[in-house]
Amino acid sequence: MSGELTYLDHAASTPMRREAIDAMLPFLDQQFANPNGSHRFARQARAALDDAREVVADVVGCRPGEVVFTGGGTEADNTAVLGVVAHRGGVAVCSAAEHHAVLHAVEQAKGIVVGVDADGHIDLAALAASVDEHTTIVSVMAVNNEVGTITDVAALADVVRRANPAAALHTDAVQGACWLDLRTVWPHVDLMALSAHKFGGPKGIGVLVVRQGTEFHPLLVGGGQERDRRSGTQNVAGAVAMATALRLTDAERDHELVRIAALRDRLVDSLVAALPDVRETVDRGRKVAGSAHLCIAGIENEALLFLLDEGGVCASAASACAAGAMEPSHVLAAMGVERQWSNGAVRLSLGHTTTDVDVDRAVEVVTSAVRRIREFQR
Amino acid sequence: MKVLCAMSGGVDSSVAALELLRDGHEVVGVTMRLWGGDSDTGCCSVADVDDARRVAQQIGIDHLVFNFTDDFDTHVVDPYVRAHADGITPNPCIECNRHLKFHRLSERADVLGFDAIATGHHARIVTVGGVHHVARGADALKDQSYVVHMLPQHELARTLFPVGHLTKAQVRERAVEAGLRTATKPDSQDVCFITHTGGREQFLGARIPFRSAAVVDADGAPIGEVPSVELVTIGQRRGLGLPGGGPKQYVLDVDTITRTVVVGADADLFDDEVHVVDLHWAGVPETDVLVQCSAHGATHPATVMPGNGVVSTLRWHQRQRRVAPGQTVVLYDASDARVLAGGIATRRR
Numbered sequence: 001m002s003g004e005l006t007y008l009d010h011a012a013s014t015p016m017r018r019e020a021i022d023a024m025l026p027f028l029d030q031q032f033a034n035p036n037g038s039h040r041f042a043r044q045a046r047a048a049l050d051d052a053r054e055v056v057a058d059v060v061g062c063r064p065g066e067v068v069f070t071g072g073g074t075e076a077d078n079t080a081v082l083g084v085v086a087h088r089g090g091v092a093v094c095s096a097a098e099h100h101a102v103l104h105a106v107e108q109a110k111g112i113v114v115g116v117d118a119d120g121h122i123d124l125a126a127l128a129a130s131v132d133e134h135t136t137i138v139s140v141m142a143v144n145n146e147v148g149t150i151t152d153v154a155a156l157a158d159v160v161r162r163a164n165p166a167a168a169l170h171t172d173a174v175q176g177a178c179w180l181d182l183r184t185v186w187p188h189v190d191l192m193a194l195s196a197h198k199f200g201g202p203k204g205i206g207v208l209v210v211r212q213g214t215e216f217h218p219l220l221v222g223g224g225q226e227r228d229r230r231s232g233t234q235n236v237a238g239a240v241a242m243a244t245a246l247r248l249t250d251a252e253r254d255h256e257l258v259r260i261a262a263l264r265d266r267l268v269d270s271l272v273a274a275l276p277d278v279r280e281t282v283d284r285g286r287k288v289a290g291s292a293h294l295c296i297a298g299i300e301n302e303a304l305l306f307l308l309d310e311g312g313v314c315a316s317a318a319s320a321c322a323a324g325a326m327e328p329s330h331v332l333a334a335m336g337v338e339r340q341w342s343n344g345a346v347r348l349s350l351g352h353t354t355t356d357v358d359v360d361r362a363v364e365v366v367t368s369a370v371r372r373i374r375e376f377q378r
Numbered sequence: 379m380k381v382l383c384a385m386s387g388g389v390d391s392s393v394a395a396l397e398l399l400r401d402g403h404e405v406v407g408v409t410m411r412l413w414g415g416d417s418d419t420g421c422c423s424v425a426d427v428d429d430a431r432r433v434a435q436q437i438g439i440d441h442l443v444f445n446f447t448d449d450f451d452t453h454v455v456d457p458y459v460r461a462h463a464d465g466i467t468p469n470p471c472i473e474c475n476r477h478l479k480f481h482r483l484s485e486r487a488d489v490l491g492f493d494a495i496a497t498g499h500h501a502r503i504v505t506v507g508g509v510h511h512v513a514r515g516a517d518a519l520k521d522q523s524y525v526v527h528m529l530p531q532h533e534l535a536r537t538l539f540p541v542g543h544l545t546k547a548q549v550r551e552r553a554v555e556a557g558l559r560t561a562t563k564p565d566s567q568d569v570c571f572i573t574h575t576g577g578r579e580q581f582l583g584a585r586i587p588f589r590s591a592a593v594v595d596a597d598g599a600p601i602g603e604v605p606s607v608e609l610v611t612i613g614q615r616r617g618l619g620l621p622g623g624g625p626k627q628y629v630l631d632v633d634t635i636t637r638t639v640v641v642g643a644d645a646d647l648f649d650d651e652v653h654v655v656d657l658h659w660a661g662v663p664e665t666d667v668l669v670q671c672s673a674h675g676a677t678h679p680a681t682v683m684p685g686n687g688v689v690s691t692l693r694w695h696q697r698q699r700r701v702a703p704g705q706t707v708v709l710y711d712a713s714d715a716r717v718l719a720g721g722i723a724t725r726r727r
Contacts, residue, residue, distance in 0.1 A: 302444055303489050310491075324427060325411035325445035376489040 006313045006361040010198075010290060010351030011145055011175060017200035017248055017352070020241040024202065027237035034233050036225060045236045052236075052243035059250045060192070060209055061183035068208045068229045069239050073174040073195030075219065076208035077101035079230070080170040080191040081139055083216030085109045090136030093167075095122040096334035097149075100319065101193075102139045102172050103330070116334050119282045120149040124159050131163035138169050142176035142185055142192075146318065146331040146347060147282045148291025150180070157188035168214055174198055174206075178249055178351065179257065179288035190214045196238065200245035200352060205238030252352075260350050261289035263359050267348060268292045270363040275370050281337065281345065290351055295337060296344035299373045302326055304346055307372065311365035315348050379493040380404045381538060382486075384479055385434065385441070387426030390498030390541050392433040392560045393549045397540035398496055399437060406492070407434040407441040412450040412478055413571040429560050436558065444486065446478055453477035455571060459585045462608045465634035466704035469525075470569055471673075476528050484533050494536045501526050502542035503534055504716055509661035510534035513716040517545040524673050527708045527720040528658065579609055591637040593618055596630065596646060607632065610639050612702040613647060630700070631725075648697040652680075654707045657690040657721035664718055667692070667709040671701045671723065677714055689724060 007015070027048060033041035035049045050064075057064040070076045082105050085092050092111030094102050097120045106113065114126045122140050131138060138160045143150055153171060160169050170191035173182065177199040186192060192209040196202055210216070210229065222231030265284070272278050277297035287293075296304070301317040305326075308315050318329035332342040348362060381398050385391045385407040398405045409430045427443060434441035454474045461468035479497060487495045500515030501523040510531055515521045529537060541549050553561035568574075572581050582588075588606030595601055602620050604610055610618075614629045618641065628647050631640040652671070668677040669692055678698050683691040692707070701707065701723040709719040 303486060306442065306490050320443075324409075324431070324443040325447075326443075327445070372491075373489050376485075 004312060006358040006365070007353065008292075008348040008350060008358065008362055009314045009316050010178075010354070011148075011347065011349035012316055013197045013203065014178075014200055014351040015353055016197075016202060016241070017245045019248060020201050020245040023244040024237040024241035027240055031236075035236055036223070036233065048240050049234055049236050052239040055243035055247050056194075056207055059182060059246050060194075060207075061186050062209050063212065065227070066209055066212055068210055068226045069234055070193075070206045070208050070230055071232075071235070072204055072206040073099075073172070073193050073198070074101040074206075076193035076195070076206045077139070077170075077172050077174075078105050079208050079216065079219045080168075080193060081105035081111075081137060082109060083219055084137040084168050084170075084191075084214075085111075086217035087215050088136040091134045092137045092139065093127070093130050093135055094139040095127075095141070097122070097144055097146075097331045098139065098141055099145050099172055099174065100330075102141065102170075106139065118335055119286050120144045120147050120331060120335050121151060121286065122156065124155060127156075128159050128163050131160055131167060133164060133166075135164050135167040137191075138167055140169075140171060142171045142173040142180060143288050144331060145175045146329060147293045147335070148175075148287035148349075149282050150176075150286060150288060153185050153188045168216075175288070177246065178253070178290060181253065182250075191216075194246075196242035196245060199249045201242035202238050205235050205242050207242070249352075256352065257289050260354060263354055263356065264289055264292050264350055267350075267359045267362060268294070270359075271366055274363065274367045278370075279341070281332070281335075290349055290354075292348040292350070294346055294348075295332075295341035296346065296370055297341060298377060299344040299370055300377075301344055301346050303373050304344070304366075304369055307369035308346075308365055311369060313362050313365045315346055315362075315366075317345055317347060380491065381406075381494045381496050382483065382490070382492040383407050383439075383496040383540075384483060384498070385409050385430040386498070386566070387429035387433075387560065387563075388498065388566060389553050389558070389560045389563050390500065390546075390549055391430070392498070392558050393544075393552050393556075394496055394498040394540040395434065395439060396437055396552065396556055396558070398538065399439065401540070405439045405496075407431075407439050408483070409441070409443050410478060410483065411443055411445045411447055412454075412474065414447040414451075415571060416573050416576070429563070433558050433560055437556070444483075446482055449482055450474065450478055459582060461704050462582050463586045463634065465607065465610075465632040467611045467702040468704045469673075469706050470571075472525050472528065472706050475526055480526070480529055480533050480537065484536065487536075494538050496538040496540055497526075498541055499526050499539050500542060500546070501539050503537065503539060506716070507661065511660050511716040511718070513542075514710075514714070515539070515542045517547075519674075520546045522673075523717055524670055524706065524708050527706070527717045531660070579606070582608060589634075589637055591632075591634075591639050593620065593639045593641055596640060596642045598640075601641070604639055607634050607637050607639065612700055647700045649700050650694060650697055651683075652692050652694070652698070652701050652707060653724045654690045654692060654721035655688055655724045657707075657709075657719050659719040660717060664709075664711070666712060667718060668712065668714050669694075670708045670710065671698075671705055677710060682709070690721065 033045045035045035053064045053067045056067045092106045092109045094106040096113050097116045112130045115123045168190045171189045172193045174195040190211040195206040220231045281293040381403045383395045409427050431441045458470045499522045500520040502513040504513045512523045514523045591607035592600050593602035610632050627641040630642045669680045670677045679695040680692040705723045
């Protein structure tokens with residue numbers, strides 16, 4: 001995003017694609033009807049919803065009937081974990097670096113949390129030891145939201161299937177849609193969560209992809225929409241916009257991966273060259289192209305984010321609590337990053353609007369902000 | 379100036395931010411998250427942060443939240459617990475002001491390029507002969523100079539109390555005029571990390587083992603027992619497990635090492651002197667002072683006795699009720715307007 005602001009918080013939310021906005025507007029206006037009705041307006045809405053479902057299915061590589069529209073990524077993750085445990089009982093297992101949408105669900109279900117390595121990848125040996133005949137669902141994210149680590153889903157699936165072929169395998173792919181060909185992920189899992197606003201769609205809509213035959217208890221009951229898997233009138237405008245954004249993202253992915261990786265590499269290399277005691281949290285070979293995550297010694301990231309904001313650079317650190325205060329990152333803690341490094345953790349996440357100008361600006365602003373803080377805190 | 383205004387979500391700090399804006403400052407509001415545990419009052423609840431943020435939005439300033447929970451534990455909660463274990467009655471709100479609301483915030487404000495910090499305390503700052511003094515706020519009933527008395531010169535030089543010249547009624551009037559949602563919000567009263575349901579006993583009980591103590595009379599004769607010496611405070615009358623009927627008995631002394639609680643008559647609670655450690659003077663030490671020993675207590679005249687040890691002695695002009703060790707003792711000038719010095723009450727020697 002050129003001009004006044006440098007937006008490097010795409011992993012939190014990426015700007016909507018213009019095409020997605022245009023696609024959804026008619027469904028907020030003239031084509032407002034409930035898609036479950038029995039008149040012409042309803043049929044129009046239903047057709048749009050069916051089209052959107054097919055687009056999503058095409059990009060994921062699943063059947064249209066396996067696409068369940070949800071109110072977002074958190075709902076999809078909650079449905080997978082809590083829904084399977086509610087239906088089958090047993091024990092849920094996840095990694096310690098999961099997004100809270102999975103982690104808190106597994107904790108609520110009194111499940112097992114498995115450790116991760118220094119790059120945030122789940123410890124497969126520990127996972128193998130934790131999955132047994134009591135396990136009913138295993139949930140491991142495809143891409144970590146904080147540090148960008150990519151899970152080897154094929155290797156993960158191999159471990160889970162060998163330990164217990166009956167356990168369902170869920171992956172939170174919310175941070176994956178921009179960077180991974182979902183068709184290479186889906187064959188290995190039974191459930192997969194997506195969130196539209198991470199790839200240019202609107203907030204408040206997501207997908208839970210459910211492999212046919214995978215049984216779970218719906219989180220929401222009522223009118224039986226989404227084939228009894230998610231009740232509530234569907235968000236037609238959201239689904240249409242999400243499908244539009246997902247199709248564009250998928251079509252441009254190969255090209256964007258190269259372009260954005262080059263921007264990210266220049267950003268990180270410049271910062272590491274300009275500032276002493278800065279380290280990349282995760283090896284670049286193990287993470288997605290759009291993620292730059294750095295640990296900067298001797299600074300507090302709360303102060304850094306303020307100075308970046310003042311300098312027109314939007315970035316983030318860990319997640320915020322209900323009051324809006326930043327919490328120490330559970331992901332970095334799980335990776336064993338010491339507090340003196342994790343206190344200075346910052347995430348600069350790139351996306352479809354990021355340009356060379358953004359990288360130049362970010363290098364300049366981050367460098368001067370870090371120098372200023374270090375000067376005062378010496 | 380560029381001012382970082384601490385906003386708790388209460389009416390005083392809301393109006394403080396508003397006053398700063400009206401005085402032409404560039405203002406950013408900040409709510410400090412201090413206590414990470416259970417709370418039913420105080421500054422850390424989500425609803426209070428919501429109020430602070432909404433006021434900031436309404437008056438058109440940026441609002442930040444700083445997470446200082448680690449420092450709060452280190453500088454306020456841990457010392458509070460240790461003090462009780464040692465039979466000392468601490469004042470955690472003063473330690474919070476000292477370490478968090480002023481020192482920590484001031485440090486952060488420096489890094490972020492602010493010229494000053496501000497809070498909604500009812501206090502003023504006056505400068506006499508080049509020395510900054512904390513002075514009483516305009517509203518005698520709401521005056522908070524006691525709880526901010528300890529600010530060092532370099533912090534006072536960069537601190538603003540924008541509502542210090544207003545009465546509480548005027549603060550509320552201004553909030554009403556500006557349509558602030560906090561206009562009629564009640565004042566917070568208690569220690570933010572102690573809940574109404576659990577109280578001090580539950581909080582401390584989760585952190586230190588309680589030990590029983592013998593209750594003895596002034597001659598040392600045992601007359602009862604309390605289950606937890608850590609919860610007993612000088613001047614306390616209730617909860618000592620003593621049989622009723624006799625004259626009222628008050629706690630005169632608490633010794634956590636020998637696990638002894640000495641009780642006696644109200645008259646035995648009065649002392650000629652109070653001993654103070656770490657007495658810090660804003661300017662040149664003086665001799666005749668007015669002394670305040672609790673947040674909203676009265677002041678009493680005393681003379682600062684000569685001496686240059688760690689412990690200073692203040693001789694009351696008229697005998698006064700004993701001050702529990704750990705309590706903050708603040709010395710005001712003869713006109714009872716500005717703070718001269720402050721320290722912590724210690725045991726009689």
